Amino acid sequence: MTSGTASVADSLRRALDRMTPNERRAAHRLLADYPLAGLDTTARFGEAAGVSAPTVLRMVAKLGFPSYGAFQDALKAELAARAAPPLTKGLAGAAAGDDLLAAFTAAAAANLAETMANLPRAEFAAAAHLLADPRRPLHLLGGRFTDPLAEYMAAHLRVLRPQVRRMTGQPEAWRDRLLDVGRRDVLLIFDIRRYSRDLLALAERAAERGASIVLMTDQWLSPISKVAKHVLPAHVVVPSVWDSSAALMAVAEALVAAVVAERGEAARDRLAALERLRGEA
Incomplete structure (x- = not known):
C-alpha cells in the first residue's frame, strides 16, 4: 500500500520493474487515464488494458493493497485531494501554538x-x-x-x-x-x-x-x-x-x-x- 504522501501513481512507477509484461500493460493503462481507469470494475479495467481481470488484481497486489476495494478507496481519496479548495488545506498546521516554520520546513524537505x-x-x-x-x-x-x-x-x-x-x-x-x-x-x-x-x-x-x-x-x-x-x-x-x-x-x-x-x-x-x-x- 502507498505510504506517507506517496500517491498510487508513485507506487505504480516504483513497482513497474517487478511486474510481468501483462501487469505493466495494466499499469500503463492506469497511468494513461489516471486515476479514473482504476475506478472501473476489474473486468472493464482489464478489457481496456487488453489483459485479464486476474492480471489487474495481481498488479494491485504488487502495489501492496489487500483488495481491489482498498485500491479504489485510495484512488477516490486522491480524487478528493485533487479538488480540495484552499480553505480545507493546512488550517490545522497554521492554527496556533506549534512551530509552523519547523513544520513547514519538514514538509518541504519531505516533498523534495x-x-x-x-x-x-x-x-x-x-x-x-x-x-x-x-x-x-x-x-x-x-x-x-x-x-x-x-x-x-x-x-x-x-x-x-x-x-x-x-x-x-x-x-x-x-x-x-x-x-x-x-x-x-x-x-x-x-x-x-x-x-x-x-x-x-x-x-x-x-x-x-x-x-x-x-x-x-x-x-x-x-x-x-x-x-x-x-x-x-x-x-x-x-x-x-x-x-x-x-x-x-x-x-x-x-x-x-x-x-x-x-x-x-x-x-x-x-x-x-x-x-x-x-x-x-
Whole structure:
C-alpha cells in the first residue's frame, strides 16, 4: 500500500520493474487515464488494458493493497485531494501554538525527498532530451501560481538554446499561437491542483497538432497527463492553505542542469557569447 504522501501513481512507477509484461500493460493503462481507469470494475479495467481481470488484481497486489476495494478507496481519496479548495488545506498546521516554520520546513524537505525518490529517471532523461533539442521550438506556460516557474525556466533555457518562447496573456491568445505549432514543437506545461481547464484545452489541441507535451504536475497528476508525452510529478503538500512549489522548482532546476550537460559545448558557446554581449553593453 502507498505510504506517507506517496500517491498510487508513485507506487505504480516504483513497482513497474517487478511486474510481468501483462501487469505493466495494466499499469500503463492506469497511468494513461489516471486515476479514473482504476475506478472501473476489474473486468472493464482489464478489457481496456487488453489483459485479464486476474492480471489487474495481481498488479494491485504488487502495489501492496489487500483488495481491489482498498485500491479504489485510495484512488477516490486522491480524487478528493485533487479538488480540495484552499480553505480545507493546512488550517490545522497554521492554527496556533506549534512551530509552523519547523513544520513547514519538514514538509518541504519531505516533498523534495519523495519527489526525487519517485521521479522516473528514464522519464526525466527523455524530457531533458526534448528540452535540449535546438531544432524543436519550445513553448512554456503554467497556471495561476505555477506560471512564474515557466518564466524562470524560460529565462535559463533561452540562454542555452534557440527557439524558446513563453505563452502569456489570455487563453484566447494561446489559441492564436497554436497556428504555428506542429509536430516539431514542444510544450512544457506546469499544472497543479486545482487544475486549469484552459491549460488542459490548450494541451489537447497542441497534442492534436502533433506537438509533444512535457507536463510538470503534482503527485495526483493533472488531467493533462492523458495527452502528455512525458510527466514529471512533484509532491506539493505543506501546512498552508496553498501548495508548495519547492519540489517543482527543484525538478525545474535539475532539468536546466540536464540541458546544460546535454548541450555541452554548444551551451558553453552561447554562455560565452552572452558574456561578450554583456561586456559590450
